[in-house]
Amino acid sequence: MSLHASAAAPRILIIDDEPDLRTLYELTLLREGYRVExxxxxxxxxxxxKEHRFDAVITDMRLPDGLGLELLREMAAQQRAERCVVITAHGSAENAVEALKAGAFDYLTKPVDLKQFRSVVASAIQGAKNGATPARNERNAPEAAKSAALPSCEALAALQKLVGESPAMRSVKSRIAKAAGSMAPILIQGESGTGKELVARALHACSHRGTGPFVAVNCSAIPENLLEAEFFGARKGAYTGAVQDRLGLFQMAKGGTLFLDEIGDLPLAMQSKLLRAIQERTVRPLGAPHEDVVDVRIVSATHKDLAAEVLAGVFRQDLYYRLNVIEIAVPPLRERREDLPALCNALLSKICRESGFDVPELTDTVMAELGSRPFHGNVRELENILHRAVALGEGSALHFDTPPEDYVAIPENLQDFLDQHERSILARVLQETGFNRTAAAAKLGLSLRQIRYRISRLNIVTPGHDDAPDALNDHA
Incomplete structure (x- = not known):
C-alpha cells in the first residue's frame, strides 16, 4: 500500500515525545491513506x-512540557472541531476518565494495540465528518460546519420520541446533543418508566455510530450462569449445550452502541469482568484461545441510586466511575407535568393508529383527571392508563378507572423496595454529615444505636474510623 496520501485525505496530528512510537503511529496512519503531521x-x-486544521489529534497524556489534557482544554475553549484521542499509561483508568470528561473523543492505553489504534482513529475521523468541520474544507469552514452539524433523519426521529419541551426535557435533549459526539461512556439515571431506553436510542442515533447496530440488553433478565457467554460469546463445546459458536453482545454491537439497561442488577463477579472488557477493549469468548478486540460505545441505565449501591458494597466503585463519565438524569413525570398534554397527544396517536380507532379529544376534564394522578410509574403508567381509557371508552369519549385515594404503585419485591429507599436516604445523609453517624442520626430523628443497626443491616460502607462523638456514646 502506498504511503502517499492524497490532498483530499483526512489530516491527523500526532503528539508524542518518543521518536520510535511517533514513527510507528505515523507509518500506521500513512498506510491507511491519511495525511500525518x-x-x-x-x-x-x-x-x-495554529497553522492547520485537522480531522483528528492524537496526543500522549504526558509530554515534556505539560499534559495532553492541557491541549484538550485549550482546544475546547477555542471551539476547535478536531476529535482528540488521548494515549495514556496502561491501567491508568483515572487518566482515561479524566480525558473523556475533558472532551476527548476516545482514549488508548499503552502498549497501544495497532488494530485498535486504527479502529479508534477511523471512528474519530468518521465523527469529524458527521459532526464537525473537515480539515480539507478550511476555506468554507463555517458553512461546512453548519451543514455537517445538521442531524440525520434517524437522529431527528429519535429525538422527537422524547416528547416534551419542559425545562427538564430541554436539558435532557441538550445533554444528548453534547454527549453524542464522543466515545465517553454514559450513565442514564431515572425512575422506572421514564424512558431511559429512548434516551439511549437518541444518543446512538445522534452519534457518528448511528448507522451501526444498537444492541440493548436488560442485565436483570439474564440468568447469572449465562452472563459471561451472553456478554462475551462462546465457542462450540465451551459448555453443555453449546453446539455452535455464539456471538456475544459486545461482538454484536461492533461499530455501534451497547446499551446495558438495569446495570445496577449485575452481580459483582460479572461487574469485574465487564470493567476489564471496557478498560481493555477486548473480550475472550468462553472456550476461545485468544481475545477479540471490540469497538463499542457503552451506554448504561439504572433506576437505582448507584452511589448508594457503591456505599452498600453491592456495586463496584471503579466500575461506577468508569460508566458514569457523563450522566444524564431523566426526570420523573411528576417533575414535568407541563409536558402531560404533549405526551397524551403523542401516546393517543400511537395507540389509536395501532388499534384503528379515531383519536379522542383531550378535553379539560380529561386533562384535569390525568393531572390529579401521582404517576409513580411515570410515562409507562400514563401509556397504560390511556390504553385502558381507549379500550373502555365509548365513541370519542375516554373512560378512566378511578384510582383509590391512597394509590401507590405496587413494587415487585416490597422489602427490596423499602431497603433501596432506606439505603439511599441513609447514604445521602451520611455523606452530607461527613459520615458523622451521631450527626446523621440526629438529622433523621434516630438514636445512635438505631442508625448503627441500619448501617450494618443495609451493608453501607463508611470510612474506616469512628467519629469522636460516636466513641463517647458507645457506653451511653
Whole structure:
C-alpha cells in the first residue's frame, strides 16, 4: 500500500515525545491513506494547530512540557472541531476518565494495540465528518460546519420520541446533543418508566455510530450462569449445550452502541469482568484461545441510586466511575407535568393508529383527571392508563378507572423496595454529615444505636474510623 496520501485525505496530528512510537503511529496512519503531521511536545503541537486544521489529534497524556489534557482544554475553549484521542499509561483508568470528561473523543492505553489504534482513529475521523468541520474544507469552514452539524433523519426521529419541551426535557435533549459526539461512556439515571431506553436510542442515533447496530440488553433478565457467554460469546463445546459458536453482545454491537439497561442488577463477579472488557477493549469468548478486540460505545441505565449501591458494597466503585463519565438524569413525570398534554397527544396517536380507532379529544376534564394522578410509574403508567381509557371508552369519549385515594404503585419485591429507599436516604445523609453517624442520626430523628443497626443491616460502607462523638456514646 502506498504511503502517499492524497490532498483530499483526512489530516491527523500526532503528539508524542518518543521518536520510535511517533514513527510507528505515523507509518500506521500513512498506510491507511491519511495525511500525518507530528509534534514532540505541546509547544510544537500548538504551532501546528495554529497553522492547520485537522480531522483528528492524537496526543500522549504526558509530554515534556505539560499534559495532553492541557491541549484538550485549550482546544475546547477555542471551539476547535478536531476529535482528540488521548494515549495514556496502561491501567491508568483515572487518566482515561479524566480525558473523556475533558472532551476527548476516545482514549488508548499503552502498549497501544495497532488494530485498535486504527479502529479508534477511523471512528474519530468518521465523527469529524458527521459532526464537525473537515480539515480539507478550511476555506468554507463555517458553512461546512453548519451543514455537517445538521442531524440525520434517524437522529431527528429519535429525538422527537422524547416528547416534551419542559425545562427538564430541554436539558435532557441538550445533554444528548453534547454527549453524542464522543466515545465517553454514559450513565442514564431515572425512575422506572421514564424512558431511559429512548434516551439511549437518541444518543446512538445522534452519534457518528448511528448507522451501526444498537444492541440493548436488560442485565436483570439474564440468568447469572449465562452472563459471561451472553456478554462475551462462546465457542462450540465451551459448555453443555453449546453446539455452535455464539456471538456475544459486545461482538454484536461492533461499530455501534451497547446499551446495558438495569446495570445496577449485575452481580459483582460479572461487574469485574465487564470493567476489564471496557478498560481493555477486548473480550475472550468462553472456550476461545485468544481475545477479540471490540469497538463499542457503552451506554448504561439504572433506576437505582448507584452511589448508594457503591456505599452498600453491592456495586463496584471503579466500575461506577468508569460508566458514569457523563450522566444524564431523566426526570420523573411528576417533575414535568407541563409536558402531560404533549405526551397524551403523542401516546393517543400511537395507540389509536395501532388499534384503528379515531383519536379522542383531550378535553379539560380529561386533562384535569390525568393531572390529579401521582404517576409513580411515570410515562409507562400514563401509556397504560390511556390504553385502558381507549379500550373502555365509548365513541370519542375516554373512560378512566378511578384510582383509590391512597394509590401507590405496587413494587415487585416490597422489602427490596423499602431497603433501596432506606439505603439511599441513609447514604445521602451520611455523606452530607461527613459520615458523622451521631450527626446523621440526629438529622433523621434516630438514636445512635438505631442508625448503627441500619448501617450494618443495609451493608453501607463508611470510612474506616469512628467519629469522636460516636466513641463517647458507645457506653451511653
Amino acid at each position: 507530528a509534534a514532540g511536545d505541546l509547544l510544537q503541537a500548538r504551532a501546528q494547530l
